[in-house]
Amino acid sequence: MKRLAGEIALVTGGASGIGRATAEKLAALGAQVVVADRNGDGAEHVAQLLRDGGSAALAVMMDVTKRESVRAGIERARTILGPITILVSAAGWDRIQPFVENSPELWEQLIAVNLLGPIYVTREVIDDMIHARRGRLVFVSSDAARVGSSGEAVYSAAKGGLLSFAKTLARELARYQITANVVCPGPTETPLLDEVRSSEAGAKIIAAMTKAIPLGRLAKPEEVAxxxxxFAMPEAGFITGQVLSVSGGLTMVG
Ligand SMILES: NC(=O)c1ccc[n+]([C@@H]2O[C@H](COP(=O)([O-])OP(=O)(O)OC[C@H]3O[C@@H](n4cnc5c(N)ncnc54)[C@H](O)[C@@H]3O)[C@@H](O)[C@H]2O)c1
Structure with a gap:
């Protein structure tokens, strides 16, 4: 059933992994989808697949850490498809390394991609949502934000900031019927996880986490999507400011 017909969804990080699976899911539900990614070729590839499947989809090259790039990308999407009604902030990046070994450049990069990026993108779409008096914001954080994760101190801090950001937006924007919610994936089979696993420390942490998952395996991107x-569906219209883990039971937060 085309439950999201008439919606225009923008998915950052839509070229790969969880963002890509989300773009596919939203398109299958009838939304027009803007696949936004700093990997322009990857975004175009996903958008073309969606168009081949009969959906209206647009690729936009966007680096979420650069305000000008975000502005230009959203403007292009608005001009071609119309104002965004669903924003999924899935673009993210991580490097596993003990905090004492981190460089300040790494801190800045982690915060720029995982926290400032979603802030920039939200700022660019929110006026249209306020004007329309409707909208859905969905942020992809991480269970690292909820319970901490060795080797991911600053990533966890940035993802934790996203929880607070979403909850505060949920309060400020409720009067406009805009909801803001967060999905926290546990370890999920994506190219990012492969990158994390490529270091010895990362491989050890992922192996230990996988063993600890009650459901006994990693998540598939489609399960997070x-x-x-x-959260974008009409049925979820009364849910806002919430955080949902998709982690096979690895984390159970009250
Ligand atoms: N895979 C996991 O185990 C896992 C666990 C918890 C949280 N997450 C989060 O899920 C989200 C998706 O991760 P994934 O595993 O699918 O990763 P992925 O690497 O497969 O996909 C991430 C996408 O984001 C894009 N991206 C990165 N930096 C960007 C930037 N500055 N501007 C625009 N696009 C950018 C990349 O090009 C890529 O297409 C991320 O926010 C990540 O932190 C992933």
Whole structure:
């Protein structure tokens, strides 16, 4: 059933992994999808696949850490498809390394991609949502934000900031019928996880986490995308300021 017909969804990080699976899911539900990514070729590839499947989809090259790039990308999407009604902030990046070994450049990069990026993108779409008096914001954080994760101190801090950002937006924007919710994936089979696993320390941490997952395996990107899409659905209209883990039971937060 085309439950999201008439919606225009922008998915950052839509060229790969969880963002890509989300773009596919939202398109299958009938939304027009803007696949936004700093990897322009990857975004175009996903948008073309969606168009081949009969959906209206647009690729936009966007580096979420650069305000000008975000502005230009959203403007292009608005001109071609119309104002964004669903924003999924999935672009993210991580490097596993003990905090004492981190360089200040790494801190800045982690915060820029994982926290400032979603702030910039939200700022660019929010006026249209306020004007329309409707909208859905879904942020992809991480269970590292909820319970901490060795080797991910600053990544966890940035992802934790995203939880607070979303909850505060949920309060400020409720009067406009705009909801803001967060999905926290546990370890998920994506190219990012492969990158993390490529270092010895990363491989050890992922192996230990996998063993600790009650459901006994890593998540598939589609399983995270299903939770993200839920928050965009009409049925979720009374849910705001919430955080949902998709982690096979690895984390159970009250
Ligand atoms: N895979 C996991 O185990 C896991 C666990 C918890 C949280 N997450 C989060 O899920 C989200 C998606 O991760 P994934 O595993 O699918 O990763 P991925 O690497 O497969 O995809 C991330 C996408 O984001 C894009 N991107 C990165 N930096 C960008 C920037 N500055 N501007 C625009 N696009 C940018 C990349 O080009 C890529 O297409 C991220 O926010 C990540 O932190 C992933």
């Amino acid at each position: 299903a939770a993200i899409a839920f």
